Amino acid sequence: MKRFLAVALLALLLTFGFSFKAIMVTDTGGLGDKSFNDGTWAGVQRAAKELGVEAKVIMSQEQSDYIPNLTKAAEEVSKEKDGGIVFAVGFMMQDALEKVAKQYPSVYFAGIDIEFGKELPNVINFLFKEQESAFLVGYVAAAMTRTGKVGFIGGIPIPPVERFRYGYEAGIKAYQDLHGKKITVIKGYTNEFSDPKKGKDLANSQFSQGADIIFAAAGACGNGVIEAAKERSEKLAGKGLDNIKKYALSGKALYYAIGVDVDQDYMAPGVVLTSAMKGVDTAGYYGVTWAFKGQFKGGLKTLGLKENGVRMSEMKYTKDIIDKLAPNVLKELEYLKGLIIEGKITVPDSEDALKAFTVKGVKLPK
Known part of the structure; x- marks a missing residue:
């Protein structure tokens, strides 16, 4: 009987999965840049596969897309029972990320190549040497x-x-x-x-x-x-x-x-x-993992040779x-x-x- 219940529970988990979502918003370079957008996305996907959670990407065609896309991503994540994380990729998204993150304080965000004047508790800012x-x-x-x-x-x-x-x-x-x-x-x-x-x-x-x-x-x-x-x-x-x-x-x-x-x-x-x-893939991977496992801590993370971040x-x-x-x-x-x-x-x-x-x-x- 116990074995039957265990198998049934496993089947249920495989059917419905975790209600957690990782969403990456690209800058205008988009996927296919063979550079930091692709690298960050590779890290996000690796973590999502290991954890069995959903990952998706929202492409930005121009800079005016940044705020709407980040807002859309934050809205999606906020509706998930187990939460999630939103990635903003690239320095040019700095102002948009700061604005949207303040509007959604209960949503986790990660910025790649982004630094704020004042740190936000719901945002990890990844910088690299x-x-x-x-x-x-x-x-x-x-x-x-x-x-x-x-x-x-x-x-x-x-x-x-x-x-x-x-x-x-x-x-x-x-x-x-x-x-x-x-x-x-x-x-x-x-x-x-x-x-x-x-x-x-x-x-x-x-x-x-x-x-x-x-x-x-x-x-x-x-x-x-x-x-x-x-x-x-x-x-x-x-x-x-x-x-x-x-x-x-x-x-x-x-x-x-x-x-x-x-x-x-x-x-x-x-x-x-x-x-x-530079370890944009590492940043993508750890951002998702920390958010999923309850180990998320906002603030600046600077990675160099010593940290194997570059x-x-x-x-x-x-x-x-x-x-x-x-x-x-x-x-x-x-x-x-x-x-x-x-x-x-x-x-x-x-x-x-x-x-x-x-x-x-x-x-x-x-």
Whole structure:
């Protein structure tokens, strides 16, 4: 009899599930950006699958959609017996999230790349030390450039994008300090995040000015940067990873892109040198899990290398190329990463700090 009741209860739970809902509201980049919207959604979906709860996404076509979409999501969650959580993805949603969260104090919210002047008890604000992962890829770019010129393409120059730039330039400065190599950084902005063509056009402009490696922190615009590097490299080496690697390992110069937010190395194997990743998937996962398990605590959560909240991709397709053309650079990078985690190197997060940044006192291991 007890066994029958247990089976019946399990069947009931499987039929009706938990009355808990996780809703993600995208910024205008939307799903398919292969960047922070897709990354956050992956984390939300993973948690929802593990917990057996419902997850859905609401797409924003323009900025005027932010408040209506967040309001709609909050209304849906507030009707659930077991509650839920609403995600707002991207710095541009900051004002909308703050306004809606105040109107629905009993609903849990999570903001990605969002910080309020005053914390709200029903909102977790996830920020990331983008500058720390960008430092790592900047160091690699400095070691790998053949022309002595590298590029940076930002979307809109908002704080998360600028932290990527500060870190990237700091990594380049560190390599210059430690190796005496002169490197010029060409900078530009698409002033939006959703148009790959703008990213591609700007990348081709920077390549024409002599850059051979470009780091893009520009959302979907960065997809165009990767496409530009791929097209130029394939004209030289031929299509496919095997041809790219054979050409690069022979010592011939190619054009490279550096991915952002998530591991974008797969988008052009052998051409995407590495990616400066941040744990938007981790934020999505923990936001849902904490809300579901009653462990939600509002306030600011800042994640860096120490918390494994930012990292560099594993360079699945390019590690042997980097090892051949820039021997010891990855070993040096592991050492410098350790110094950052220990607090012995502070990667700049502002223009003034970048101007003052140096690692001239650091001794690399032999």
